[in-house]
Amino acid sequence: MIISVFLASLTLATKSLYDESKVVLNALNRGDMEEARKRLSMIVGRDTKDLNGKEILRAVIETVSENLSDGIVAPMFYLTLGGVPLAMAYKAVNTLDSMVGYKNAGYRDIGCFSAKMDDMANLIPARLTGFIIIFSAFILRLNWRDSWRIMQRDGRNHSSPNSGISEAAVAGALDIQVGGENRYFGEITRKPTIGDKIKEVDKRDIKKAWVIMFTSSLLMAFVCLSVLWMIQ
16 A cells, blocks of 8 residues: 555655746746756756746746646546556556657657557546646636636646646646747747737746646545545
C-alpha cells in the first residue's frame, strides 16, 4: 500500500506545477528577466530568450492550464480506471509526447506515434478538465459563464485536439486572451488566439490560475474517490 501510494503520487504534478511556475513569477517580481526566461524554459517548449514580461505571464498561464489536464486530471482519471500501472503508462506516453512530439524535421518520425497516443489518452480527461475548470470558476466567483462560452468557441483553436480546451476554459474565467505567436526551435509559429482580450494579462492572473488549479485538483479527487467508493 505504501509503495502504491508513493508511485501514485509521482504521477500527479499539482505541487511541482505550482512550485515551478512560482519561481518564474518570483523572478519577474524581482525584475530579473533573464532568470524568469531561464526558469520558464524548464516548463514550456517554446523559445524563451526574447520574451517580454507579458509574454512570460501568458506562457505561465498557458502551461498551468494545459498541465492541469495532463499533470493532474488525467493521472487521477487513469488511477481511478486502472490503478498505478495504468497511471504510470499514461505518464510514460505523456512524457514521450513532451520530449519528442514536435512537428519538425528532427522529431517528426520518432515523435508521431507518441503524439497520437497522447492525443487518444487525453481525449476524455481533457474534456473532463474543461468542465471541472468551469465548476471551479463558479465556486471561486470568477467568470464561469465566459469560461463555458470560450471553451465551446475556442477549445479547438490549438494544434492539439485536447490542449486548447483547458486553456480556453481558464482564459474565459480570467477574461484574458492566450495563444497567438510563439517561437519554437528558432522558427515563428502562429497559432489562433484563445479567449477575448477583455483585459491585459497581469501577475494576479497567475495567482488566480493557481487557485483554479488547486480547486480543480480537489474537485477531481472528490469525483475519483466517490466513483471508487460507489464501485466498492
